[in-house]
Amino acid sequence: xxxxxxxxxxxxxxxxxxxxxxxxxxxxxxxxxxxxxxxxxxxxxxxxxxxxxxxxxxxxxxxxxxxxxxxxxxxxxxxxxxxxxxxxxxxxxxxxxxxxxxxxxxxxxxxxxxxxxxxxxxxxxxxxxxxxxxxxxxxxxxxxxxxxxxxxxxxxxxxxxxxxxxxxxxxxxxxxxxxxxxxxxxxxxxxxxxxxxxxxxxxxxxxxxxxxxxxxxxxxxxxxxxxxxxxxxxxxxxxxxxxxxxxxxxxxxxxxxxxxxxxxxxxxxxxxxxxxxxxxxxxxxxxxxxxxxxxxxx
Numbered sequence: 520x521x522x523x524x525x526x527x528x529x530x531x532x533x534x535x536x537x538x539x540x541x542x543x544x545x546x547x548x549x550x551x552x553x554x555x556x557x558x559x560x561x562x563x564x565x566x567x568x569x570x571x572x573x574x575x576x577x578x579x580x581x582x583x584x585x586x587x588x589x590x591x592x593x594x595x596x597x598x599x600x601x602x603x604x605x606x607x608x609x610x611x612x613x614x615x616x617x618x619x620x621x622x623x624x625x626x627x628x629x630x631x632x633x634x635x636x637x638x639x640x641x642x643x644x645x646x647x648x649x650x651x652x653x654x655x656x657x658x659x660x661x662x663x664x665x666x667x668x669x670x671x672x673x674x675x676x677x678x679x680x681x682x683x684x685x686x687x688x689x690x691x692x693x694x695x696x697x698x699x700x701x702x703x704x705x706x707x708x709x710x711x712x713x714x715x716x717x718x719x720x721x722x723x724x725x726x727x728x729x730x731x732x733x734x735x736x737x738x739x740x741x742x743x744x745x746x747x748x749x750x751x752x753x754x755x756x757x758x759x760x761x762x763x764x765x766x767x768x769x770x771x772x773x774x775x776x777x778x779x780x781x782x783x784x785x786x787x788x789x790x791x792x793x794x795x796x797x798x799x800x801x802x803x804x805x806x807x808x809x810x811x812x813x814x815x816x817x
């Protein structure tokens with residue numbers, strides 16, 4: 520029987536080892552995302568037959584596709600039996616296409632598959648974000664040029680334990696300006712951001728910040744998901760500092776992500792403004808995600 524427990528910071532190496540086996544580039548398959556959002560989404564984990572099984576939710580649970588070294592079928596059967604025993608509709612969420620195809624091959628006709636467009640990750644080449652070359656990204660280069668002209672005393676530096684508190688204070692001010700506590704999604708995000716700051720070293724996060732006149736005006740942090748892909752989990756900049764967002768984006772990629780081929784900048788959650796912003800950087804591809812819902816018996 521599967522025994523689920525809350526994910527803890529002590530699980531980082533174990534969770535990462537299992538997830539790396541899958542080779543999935545989706546942001547769900549990083550320990551940082553799992554742990555930072557654990558309280559918000561009630562994320563729990565279990566191990567079985569060399570596989571990691573992730574569950575979230577409080578009423579009708581959802582499951583990530585099992586990852587690790589082992590036969591997935593016994594784990595999937597155990598998940599199914601547990602769902603039926605609890606009287607839940609079995610749902611596998613945020614499935615990469617290859618996982619969806621594997622599930623359908625194992626259980627033909629048993630699941631209804633639904634595209635989750637709002638949860639597609641935007642994946643770019645590091646080269647394109649670092650250089651912003653070409654006609655399509657001309658506007659981004661202009662934003663950065665205007666930033667440099669307006670703030671000649673700008674400075675980029677890696678995020679470390681020495682400047683982490685300054686970035687946290689900037690994050691708190693960003694939340695005050697955005698009235699985070701008045702919006703459910705921003706309130707939940709603020710909880711995840713707090714966890715990331717509290718466990719920056721323990722999660723082995725990599726980050727950077729941007730200063731203007733010595734003041735922190737932007738910061739970012741993330742973690743690798745595969746050997747060739749890095750996921751940017753958090754990026755904040757003051758909206759009144761024009762060009763701060765494209766500037767921290769480019770500076771971080773240039774200074775911290777050498778050696779990676781791809782940069783995953785996560786999803787847009789269906790926000791039209793965020794979708795336009797992410798598409799304006801012309802991703803190399805969108806990382807598709809699907810939901811699998813078990814069909815009721817005939």
